[in-house]
Amino acid sequence: MNKNVAEIIDALAAHQDHASIEVLEELGTNSPDNEVREYTSRALVRKNVHDSLKIVIINQGKGINDLSPSVAMSTINEILSLKDKSEVIKILDDTINMHSDEGVKENARSVKSLLALS
Amino acid sequence: MANINKVGFNLGQKIANPFKTSRNSTTNPFKYSNFEGNTLQFEYADVFEGSKHSANNSKLKMITSSVAGSMTKLRSSITEPIVNFVNRVREGISSAWDYAKNTNVSDLAGIKTINKVMNADILDIGKGIGNSISGMGKGIAEKMAFLNTDVTDIGKGLSTKWNSLISKVHANKINKDTTVAELKAMWEAEIAASEAKEVA
Numbered sequence: 001m002n003k004n005v006a007e008i009i010d011a012l013a014a015h016q017d018h019a020s021i022e023v024l025e026e027l028g029t030n031s032p033d034n035e036v037r038e039y040t041s042r043a044l045v046r047k048n049v050h051d052s053l054k055i056v057i058i059n060q061g062k063g064i065n066d067l068s069p070s071v072a073m074s075t076i077n078e079i080l081s082l083k084d085k086s087e088v089i090k091i092l093d094d095t096i097n098m099h100s101d102e103g104v105k106e107n108a109r110s111v112k113s114l115l116a117l118s
Numbered sequence: 119m120a121n122i123n124k125v126g127f128n129l130g131q132k133i134a135n136p137f138k139t140s141r142n143s144t145t146n147p148f149k150y151s152n153f154e155g156n157t158l159q160f161e162y163a164d165v166f167e168g169s170k171h172s173a174n175n176s177k178l179k180m181i182t183s184s185v186a187g188s189m190t191k192l193r194s195s196i197t198e199p200i201v202n203f204v205n206r207v208r209e210g211i212s213s214a215w216d217y218a219k220n221t222n223v224s225d226l227a228g229i230k231t232i233n234k235v236m237n238a239d240i241l242d243i244g245k246g247i248g249n250s251i252s253g254m255g256k257g258i259a260e261k262m263a264f265l266n267t268d269v270t271d272i273g274k275g276l277s278t279k280w281n282s283l284i285s286k287v288h289a290n291k292i293n294k295d296t297t298v299a300e301l302k303a304m305w306e307a308e309i310a311a312s313e314a315k316e317v318a
Contacts, residue, residue: 002308002312004292004304004308005305005308007292008292008301008304008305008308010292011292011293011294011296011301012298012301014294015294015298015301017298019298019299020298020301023298023301023302023305027302027305027306027309031309
């Protein structure tokens, strides 16, 4: 991955406004590069806000639902390493209860199980 | 000659020690003066042959007469052209003197042409040198002006590029103060550059 892109992602992760999350979702999670998607997902998890966590949990093909196992596992590890997991658990419960896609529900259920065991 | 050697050999034997008789018992010191009868005869000495004197004299006379005749012929063949030569030189000098005395230098044949050519050439050479020097001066001045312009342009270009490089470095410096819009623009530029590399 390009060093400049990594610095840009880090700078966007440090921003608190909603525009930074939109940029990360638009350019990072939709990148064809697995490394960029992985790095972007971890940055969104580190933000630990509702909008950023929602992107990597409920969207099919992004975050824990990414087709690349490395991207999904890196995102799960970043979620498990959060100090404050309250917002993540809330979103996982909503996804398990209300999401229409069974695959997304199954992944959310697995992550919640991992959080309970950690 | 063989006879002379023979006689000499005999003389050598007999006159080898002429004072020996005084020491010996022989009392007559002139005992060997008569060569014991072996007197030198005139017919053995070929250098005294009188019959060959007349031939040498005749040859000498012939050579002398031939040399004298050659000298006479040489003198007769040289004296006449020398006279003619001297006469011609004397006439030439006198005529040349008269010509030089009565003729102006400027009226000499070809001198006007030479003067024209020399004057024209010298003038042209002088004009050419002057033009060349002035042209060189103008050329140097023009080249110096171009050089100044070029140096100025180079300096301007360097300063512009340096400023753009500095601004680019400052622009590329990503930190928390960089706005989201700028970060998005930079990210899009990186994506475009990577896509251009892949296409190339």
